[in-house]
């Protein structure tokens with residue numbers, strides 16, 4: 001797949017490392033049937049630029065380049081109260097000399113506290129221009145369009161980035177990731193049997209799938225839902241992957257069967273902690289010194305652990321976990337992840 005005709009800003013000057021997790025794999029195997037489990041590897045997209053970066057950094061390389069090409073002076077985007085996406089978009093805006101405004105959706109009522117730590121603290125530190133808070137279920141596209149109209153009335157030019165940066169342009173970032181990964185597997189002589197990734201607004205899972213299919217990377221991808229079960233998530237990922245394929249002009253249909261999603265691990269609700277997340281965050285921290293976040297990667301790793309224990313991930317099978325970042329929100333959940341507050 002040729003991405004060279006798309007404008008791109010570069011926010012990470014290196015390929016994110018792929019590393020083995022030997023101590024984590026051994027600790028996990030001890031809890032799997034017969035004491036044997038998968039061999040787990042990690043791709044460190046938590047080390048992407050716009051520090052502390054994450055999957056949004058890759059999407060924003062293409063989205064911000066498009067905004068600049070269109071002469072925008074302000075990025076407008078949306079997310080949940082502890083949104084990594086909003087914080088990384090703001091960091092990109094600052095770096096490019098643009099302004100940035102958010103529409104924050106209170107998916108859990110009264111959960112937006114402007115004085116909270118984690119990403120909220122960074123919103124203020126990085127200098128967000130304005131935050132509009134709306135109730136759960138609000139039409140976020142319409143709410144962002146209203147912000148863009150206000151800016152236009154003031155003689156400014158907004159560029160709207162959808163939630164999670166997940167549209168066809170944002171998904172190009174994960175096609176680029178697929179190509180980077182392909183090259184790394186070749187250079188490291190590494191065989192991977194499955195990639196496990198988070199699946200939320202779907203740009204990461206959908207973009208990666210488009211990139212795998214388009215570059216003939218024959219490794220299945222499992223998406224762990226962070227806010228939806230497969231009946232709702234699969235169509236979203238399929239649509240995103242197809243939109244990315246169509247934007248590139250690759251000319252093929254994404255097979256429904258290639259979209260594999262797993263549900264349950266996000267329960268009881270998006271961003272609300274559960275015991276499996278706490279176990280996953282503690283296990284990786286205490287075996288490998290690698291930090292996960294409570295809203296996304298903790299629940300995604302809980303999914304990998306669950307699939308290993310149920311035998312769906314086979315003994316000794318090399319599995320790659322894509323760490324998509326999210327570190328700052330860890331600080332907003334300190335007593336929970338330490339186990340001091342029961343979940």
Ligand SMILES: Cc1ncc(COP(=O)(O)O)c(C=O)c1O
Nearest residue numbers: 200201202203204296324325326
């Ligand atoms: C740390 C982290 N991981 C995973 C995801 C899910 O990625 P996507 O929204 O592209 O499905 C997000 C989305 O905000 C995230 O912040």
